[in-house]
Amino acid sequence: MIDYRPVGGAMLLAEPLVVRFDALLGEPAAGRALERLDRELDWQRPRLRLYGREHPIPRRQVWMGDTEARYRYSGSDFSPETWHPEASRLRDAVIARLAAAGIRADFNSVLLNRYAGGEERMGWHGDDEPELGPDPLVAAVSLGAERPLRFRWKKRDGEAFNAWLPHDSLLLMGPGVQRRLQHALLPRRIPGLRISLTFRRIIP
Known part of the structure; x- marks a missing residue:
């Protein structure tokens, strides 16, 4: 298993493209963003249907975006x-950083996830809902406690990392990533608040 530790920005995969950029906002702006989002958002814990049963998600979240960016996930509709x-x-x-790297992006929505500590998690999944199109560009910003996002190949034809x-x-996940890989935020004995913002474009 490959373990990509942060040493500045890094290309983690070339095909499909997975790239990490560091110091998006810089301090004190990044710390201020974490504090404001934690304090000012109406964090929710919806119940999702999995394998015929309803379960509260093991974290808190907010779905945010333009008016038309409605989203369906695990049998529930989100406005x-x-x-x-x-x-x-x-x-x-994010759009400016990607443009500087020669990548054009246009996001109309974001899923914010709040993890109070290392025990809160996100299971294996791909951001591959029909509303995102066949090969979406997804960009994820991390604020707060450092944690690893684990990737595995759907066909098990490559090494997990x-x-x-x-x-x-x-973290930029380019076209083809959601089709070919899954990712998860697994439980870890890592203390501290973490908020992630996963930007995407919903196709109405």
Whole structure:
């Protein structure tokens, strides 16, 4: 298993493209964004249906975006909340950082996940809902406690790997990633609050 530890920005995969950029906002802006999002959002713990049974998700979340960015996930429909100023600022910073790397992006929505500590988690999945199109570009910002996002190949034809995501980092998952890989935030004995913002474009 490959363990990509942060040493500045790094290309983790070339095909399909997975890249980590560090120091997206810089301090004190990144710390301020974490504090405001934690304090000012109406964090929710919806119940999702899995294998015929309903379960509360093991974290808290907010779905946010443009009015038309409705999303269906695990049998539930989500209507977006209005953009929070910090989330909007982060979206613009992500688009600018990607543009500087020669990557064009246009996001109209974001899923924010709040992990109170290392025991809260996200199971194996791909961001491959029909609303995202066949090969979406997905960009994830991490604020707070550093944790690894684990990847595995759907056809098990490659080695699984961890992408460690420090505070104020940006992970780009390019076209083909959601089709070919799954990812998860597995439980770890890592203390501290972490908020992730996963930007994407919903196709109405």
